[in-house]
Amino acid sequence: MVAVAALILTLPLFHLTDYMMRVATMTGVYVIASVGWTLLGGYANQISIGQSIMFGIGAYTSTLLFSDFRLSPWIGIWAGAALAVLVAAGIGAIVFRLGGHYFALATLALAEIVRIVAIYVQPLTGGAGGVSLPFVRSSLWLLQFPLARNYYEVVAVAVLLTLALARGVLRSKLGYRLRAIRDDEVAARLAGIDVFWTKMQAFALGAVLSAIGGTFYAQVTGFVDPDSVLSITVSVQLALYAIVGGAQVWWGPLLGAALLVPLGEAMTGSGSGAAAGIAKVVYGLILIAVVVLQPEGIAGFFGRLGARSRRRAPAPEGSMTC
Amino acid sequence: MALVQAVVNGLLIGGIYALISMGLTLIFGVMEIVNFAQGDFLMLGMYVAYFAFVGLHLDPMAAAVLGFAALFVLGALIEIGLVRRVLHGPQISQIFLTVGIAITLQNAALALFGADFQSVRVPYQASALSVGHVQIPVPYLLAFAWSAAVGIALHVFLGRTAFGRAIRAVAVNEAAATLCGVNVRLVRMVTFGIGAGLAGLAGAVILPYAYVFPTIGLQYVVIMFTVAVLGGLGNVTGAMLGGLIVGVTQSLSTLFLPSALENLIVFAIFVGVLMIRPAGILGRANVR
Numbered sequence: 001m002v003a004v005a006a007l008i009l010t011l012p013l014f015h016l017t018d019y020m021m022r023v024a025t026m027t028g029v030y031v032i033a034s035v036g037w038t039l040l041g042g043y044a045n046q047i048s049i050g051q052s053i054m055f056g057i058g059a060y061t062s063t064l065l066f067s068d069f070r071l072s073p074w075i076g077i078w079a080g081a082a083l084a085v086l087v088a089a090g091i092g093a094i095v096f097r098l099g100g101h102y103f104a105l106a107t108l109a110l111a112e113i114v115r116i117v118a119i120y121v122q123p124l125t126g127g128a129g130g131v132s133l134p135f136v137r138s139s140l141w142l143l144q145f146p147l148a149r150n151y152y153e154v155v156a157v158a159v160l161l162t163l164a165l166a167r168g169v170l171r172s173k174l175g176y177r178l179r180a181i182r183d184d185e186v187a188a189r190l191a192g193i194d195v196f197w198t199k200m201q202a203f204a205l206g207a208v209l210s211a212i213g214g215t216f217y218a219q220v221t222g223f224v225d226p227d228s229v230l231s232i233t234v235s236v237q238l239a240l241y242a243i244v245g246g247a248q249v250w251w252g253p254l255l256g257a258a259l260l261v262p263l264g265e266a267m268t269g270s271g272s273g274a275a276a277g278i279a280k281v282v283y284g285l286i287l288i289a290v291v292v293l294q295p296e297g298i299a300g301f302f303g304r305l306g307a308r309s310r311r312r313a314p315a316p317e318g319s320m321t322c
Numbered sequence: 323m324a325l326v327q328a329v330v331n332g333l334l335i336g337g338i339y340a341l342i343s344m345g346l347t348l349i350f351g352v353m354e355i356v357n358f359a360q361g362d363f364l365m366l367g368m369y370v371a372y373f374a375f376v377g378l379h380l381d382p383m384a385a386a387v388l389g390f391a392a393l394f395v396l397g398a399l400i401e402i403g404l405v406r407r408v409l410h411g412p413q414i415s416q417i418f419l420t421v422g423i424a425i426t427l428q429n430a431a432l433a434l435f436g437a438d439f440q441s442v443r444v445p446y447q448a449s450a451l452s453v454g455h456v457q458i459p460v461p462y463l464l465a466f467a468w469s470a471a472v473g474i475a476l477h478v479f480l481g482r483t484a485f486g487r488a489i490r491a492v493a494v495n496e497a498a499a500t501l502c503g504v505n506v507r508l509v510r511m512v513t514f515g516i517g518a519g520l521a522g523l524a525g526a527v528i529l530p531y532a533y534v535f536p537t538i539g540l541q542y543v544v545i546m547f548t549v550a551v552l553g554g555l556g557n558v559t560g561a562m563l564g565g566l567i568v569g570v571t572q573s574l575s576t577l578f579l580p581s582a583l584e585n586l587i588v589f590a591i592f593v594g595v596l597m598i599r600p601a602g603i604l605g606r607a608n609v610r
């Protein structure tokens with residue numbers, strides 16, 4: 001943790017270009033949001049494809065509060081987080097009793113519903129065209145800066161807090177309960193764990209993180225539209241970073257995003273549609289390679305650390321015993 | 323009259339939904355894999371028909387056979403190379419493997435064919451049959467006819483042929499099927515091939531009335547999940563019925579809702595079915 005913190009905090013000292021600082025900032029934004037997916041998706045193996053809901057709520061809430069009422073993003077960020085928790089509670093109440101594939105499908109459908117509604121309520125959200133965040137003046141209170149590195153400094157602190165939280169959750173009682181659910185939900189229930197409440201805690205906490213990531217995304221890019229914050233692609237991205245890095249360790253999303261976000265940026269740098277296509281082909285191939293060869297992500301290659309999040313061989317099917 | 327017209331439109335489009343979803347549900351029934359790439363198989367089928375039209379001047383209704391064949395081969399290869407490896411792996415692999423395939427196919431298409439919308443011109447494009455006051459657009463009717471024919475063929479194949487029985491046997495109990503001499507690996511490969519092929523065929527037959535572009539699959543993906551879940555994941559007959567129900571629902575909703583919201587009801591039904599009856603309207607999920 002100390003080494004990671006040192007690296008993140010000293011990055012600006014390496015005289016990186018503005019562009020590189022911007023990429024590093026975007027990486028940080030996605031780390032925060034991706035950790036939000038991991039708490040339930042990775043630690044408890046409740047795989048959602050709807051985390052874009054939380055990311056989008058965070059991005060839209062702070063942006064609309066700022067552009068309509070000039071309210072500081074520091075207030076908007078918590079308004080977004082609070083709204084995300086409310087929505088998470090509602091969604092959780094509906095979908096937590098679904099397992100496996102059905103849970104993934106239900107979250108996907110809910111994310112699509114949110115996206116359709118966001119496009120439809122155009123007077124509020126700007127519809128498919130999105131909302132631009134007006135640049136008022138350089139100020140920490142308004143979270144608007146002239147330099148890429150200023151954004152980086154703010155996001156870096158948030159990333160560290162997020163990672164500390166992720167690590168804390170993993171080592172807390174909540175973390176043990178989540179892992180018990182991952183290993184065997186029925187057994188966890190029999191052991192006296194309140195499965196519903198445990199999932200809800202992880203989902204709500206994750207919603208806060210993903211919403212915060214969404215707010216930072218909006219501040220850094222200055223623009224929010226349904227495609228960039230509410231699409232299936234976003235949900236997949238947030239899960240993808242965690243899975244590639246390792247969804248069961250606190251540093252998985254950091255590692256995954258640190259590899260994939262700059263990779264994506266480097267390949268789309270030239271800007272043409274074909275280049276963007278090729279960049280995402282590589283994304284897709286990496287995802288395929290990871291889930292086929294090493295489902296625990298890059299973390300799975302670290303034997304000692306992997307042992308902490310003990311792997312289980314897939315349970316043999318009852319019908320296969322003969 | 324608008325009501326009858328809406329129902330007719332819904333049935334015509336619902337036939338296509340049924341066609342795509344039959345492949346999805348067949349794959350789930352046999353190997354418990356939710357194929358998130360099914361919409362992208364449809365997209366590839368559309369491109370196959372598009373290039374067959376541009377290069378060979380082949381009508382999409384004939385190119386449907388090519389679309390099926392091409393996607394059958396691709397699906398079988400994907401099963402052998404990738405799906406087979408995660409069948410007994412962790413759930414995260416099962417879900418995200420096909421998500422990865424979807425991302426790859428979509429963006430490979432973007433890199434190869436560009437982001438532009440493409441379409442074909444066929445003589446029957448704008449023609450329609452009039453039955454009373456109801457208009458039946460010919461391209462939709464032809465696509466529906468293909469769907470119905472394939473649906474019946476699949477039903478007969480699964481119910482009456484030895485290989486179809488083998489597929490159903492694997493869906494019910496893999497171990498017992500193996501003991502009875504069924505080549506389970508071959509069944510899985512062919513099933514995934516057929517599932518992908520059906521999407522490819524569907525892609526070809528909708529080309530006369532739909533634009534093709536790399537991300538068109540996304541428009542169909544949640545709809546086809548709705549259809550498959552409504553009919554009961556794994557239940558092929560259910561998918562046919564589910565397709566028609568979703569098509570009609572979508573079409574009727576345009577009578578009293580803005581068209582931007584036409585999918586809202588469909589997705590709400592989807593979540594509702596998952597809540598109330600996850601096994602679908604026709605009950606237990608199995609290939610039937």
